[in-house]
Amino acid sequence: MNFTLKIWRQKDAKSKGAFKEYHVKDISPDTSFLEMLDILNNDLVHAGEEPVAFDHDCREGICGMCSLHINGHAHGPEQGVTTCQIYMRQFKDGQTIVVEPWRSAAFPVIKDLVVNRSAYDQILQAGGYISVRTNSVPDGNAIPISKADADESMDAAACVGCGACAATCKNGSAMLFVAARVSSLAKLPQGRVEGARRAKAMVAKMDELGFGNCTNTGACQAECPKSISIAHIARLNREFLSAKFED
Amino acid sequence: MSCFLSNSSLGRKLVMSVSGCFLVLFILFHMSMNLVAIANAWGNHPFGLNYDAICEFLGTNWYALAGTLVLAFGVVVHIVYAFILTFQNRRARGNVRYEVTVTEKGVDWASKNMLVLGIVIVLGLALHLFNFWSKMQLVELLGHEPENGVELIRETFSNWIYVVLYLVWFAALWFHLTHGVWSMFQTVGWGNDIWYPRLKCIANIVATLVFLGFAAVVVTFFVLSLV
Ligand code: HEM
Ligand code: SF4
Ligand code: FES
Numbered sequence: 001m002n003f004t005l006k007i008w009r010q011k012d013a014k015s016k017g018a019f020k021e022y023h024v025k026d027i028s029p030d031t032s033f034l035e036m037l038d039i040l041n042n043d044l045v046h047a048g049e050e051p052v053a054f055d056h057d058c059r060e061g062i063c064g065m066c067s068l069h070i071n072g073h074a075h076g077p078e079q080g081v082t083t084c085q086i087y088m089r090q091f092k093d094g095q096t097i098v099v100e101p102w103r104s105a106a107f108p109v110i111k112d113l114v115v116n117r118s119a120y121d122q123i124l125q126a127g128g129y130i131s132v133r134t135n136s137v138p139d140g141n142a143i144p145i146s147k148a149d150a151d152e153s154m155d156a157a158a159c160v161g162c163g164a165c166a167a168t169c170k171n172g173s174a175m176l177f178v179a180a181r182v183s184s185l186a187k188l189p190q191g192r193v194e195g196a197r198r199a200k201a202m203v204a205k206m207d208e209l210g211f212g213n214c215t216n217t218g219a220c221q222a223e224c225p226k227s228i229s230i231a232h233i234a235r236l237n238r239e240f241l242s243a244k245f246e247d
Numbered sequence: 248m249s250c251f252l253s254n255s256s257l258g259r260k261l262v263m264s265v266s267g268c269f270l271v272l273f274i275l276f277h278m279s280m281n282l283v284a285i286a287n288a289w290g291n292h293p294f295g296l297n298y299d300a301i302c303e304f305l306g307t308n309w310y311a312l313a314g315t316l317v318l319a320f321g322v323v324v325h326i327v328y329a330f331i332l333t334f335q336n337r338r339a340r341g342n343v344r345y346e347v348t349v350t351e352k353g354v355d356w357a358s359k360n361m362l363v364l365g366i367v368i369v370l371g372l373a374l375h376l377f378n379f380w381s382k383m384q385l386v387e388l389l390g391h392e393p394e395n396g397v398e399l400i401r402e403t404f405s406n407w408i409y410v411v412l413y414l415v416w417f418a419a420l421w422f423h424l425t426h427g428v429w430s431m432f433q434t435v436g437w438g439n440d441i442w443y444p445r446l447k448c449i450a451n452i453v454a455t456l457v458f459l460g461f462a463a464v465v466v467t468f469f470v471l472s473l474v
Contacts, residue, residue: 171339213256222353237435238435
C-alpha cells in the first residue's frame with residue numbers, strides 16, 4: 001500500500017512548526033501505524049534527513065505513550081484502541097493521512113509529534129494514590145468487594161494516562177483522566193479512606209495547571225483508547241461536591 | 248465555601264448548573280402562563296382562563312417585583328459565568344488548533360456551541376423585554392397604566408418579522424436545552440450509563456415542550472391576524 005503523509009514538523013519547543021508532506025511506498029497492510037512511521041524514519045535517515053520524533057514505548061496499548069492525532073482523531077479513527085494498536089489495513093490505499101501532536105495549552109509540543117504530558121503526572125502526584133498500609137497479605141475475604149464495584153473500579157483503572165481526553169476536549173479539560181483516577185480508588189475500601197482529600201487535591205491541581213472546565217460534551221469518552229465512560233466524571237462531581245459541602 | 252464556587256472548575260460548573268436549572272423552571276412556568284393567552288385569543292375566557300388577570304396579578308406587587316429581581320439575578324449569574332467559563336476554556340485549548348477536526352461519535356452540536364446559542368438567547372431576550380416588559384411591568388412601575396397583555400401580543404405577532412425573530416429565538420433555546428437539561432444533572436453528579444439515555448430523552452422532551460408551548464402563542468396570533 002502507498003500513503004501520502006502530512007506530518008507536523010517542529011524543531012523544538014520554541015520554533016514555529018509546519019506540516020511536511022512525505023510519501024511511503026509498498027507498505028504491507030499488516031504493518032502497524034508506528035512501524036509505518038519507523039519505515040518512513042529509516043528512509044529519512046538514509047536520505048540524511050532528520051527523522052520524525054514521536055512518543056512510543058510498549059506498543060501494546062498499556063503505557064499510553066503513543067499519542068498521535070491522526071486524521072482528526074486522537075489515536076486514529078478506530079474506537080477503543082491506542083495509536084500503537086492500529087494497522088495500515090484500516091486505511092485506504094493511496095489515502096492522505098494527517099498526523100498531528102496533541103493540541104492543548106497544558107501539553108506543549110517538545111519536538112515534532114512529541115508533547116510534554118507531565119501535567120498529568122503532577123495531577124497524579126497531587127492525590128492519585130493511597131497511603132494506607134497495604135503491604136501485608138490480608139485474608140482474601142477480609143474486605144468483601146462486590147463484583148459490580150470491582151468491575152467499575154477496574155474499568156476506570158484501565159486509563160493509561162495518554163492525554164487523549166484533554167487533547168480532544170474543546171475546553172482542554174482533563175476531567176476524564178482525573179475522574180478515572182478518583183473513581184477507580186473511590187470504588188474500593190482502601191481508596192475510600194482518603195476519598196474526599198483526593199478529589200479536592202486532584203481537582204485543585206488540575207485547575208492550577210490551567211486545564212479547562214467540563215461542558216459535558218462527551219468528546220473525551222468517544223476518543224479515549226480505553227473507552228472510559230463519563231459516568232466516572234459524574235462520580236468525580238459527586239465526590240468533589242460532597243467533600244466541599246462537608247467542609 | 249463561598250470561594251470554591253468561583254475558584255474551582257467544579258464549583259463554577261455547580262453555579263452554572265443551579266442557575267440553569269432555575270432558568271429552566273422559570274421558562275416552564277412562563278410557558279404555561281402564555282398558553283392561557285391562546286385560550287383568550289378569540290376574545291373569550293373559556294373555563295375562566297384569563298390572561299389579563301395573570302398579567303395584573305404579576306404586575307407590581309411586592310412578590311412580582313421580588314420574583315423579577317431574583318430572576319434577573321439568576322440570568323446575570325448564568326451569563327457572567329458563561330463568559331468566564333468559555334474564556335477559560337478557550338485559553339486552556341491553546342492557540343494552535345488541529346488541521347483536521349471531526350465531530351466525535353455521540354457528541355451533540357449544541358454541546359459545543361452553548362455560548363453562541365446563549366448569545367442568541369440574550370439577543371432574543373433583549374427584543375422580548377423591549378416588546379413586552381418595557382410596555383407592561385416597567386410602565387406600571389413608572390406609575391402609568393400598562394398595556395393590555397392579550398392585545399399587545401396580538402399587535403406584536405401580526406408583524407411577520409417578529410414572528411420569524413421569535414421562532415429563531417425559540418429554536419436557539421431548544422438547542423440550548425437539549426444539552427443543558429441533561430448536562431445540569433451530570434454536573435451535580437447525577438448520571439450513569441443507564442441514566443444518560445433517559446436524561447437525554449427528558450432533555451429533548453423538555454426542550455420540545457418549551458419550544459412548542461412558546462411557538463404556539465406566536466403562531467396562533469399570527470394566523471389569527473391573517474384571517
Ligand atoms: C432561558 C435561558 C436559559 C436557560 C434555561 C439555560 C439553561 C442552561 C442549563 C440548564 C445549562 C447546563 C448547565 C450545566 O452544564 O451544568 C446551561 C449551560 C450553559 N448556558 Fe445556559 N441557559 C439559558 C440562557 C443562557 C444565556 C443567556 C447564556 C449566555 C450568554 C447561556 C450560556 C450557557 C453556557 C455557555 C453554558 C455551558 C456552560 C458550560 O458547561 O461550560 N445560557 N444553560
Ligand atoms: S481517560 Fe482515556 S483518554 Fe484520558 S488519559 Fe485516560 S486513557 Fe487517555
Ligand atoms: S506505545 Fe504503549 S500504549 Fe501505545
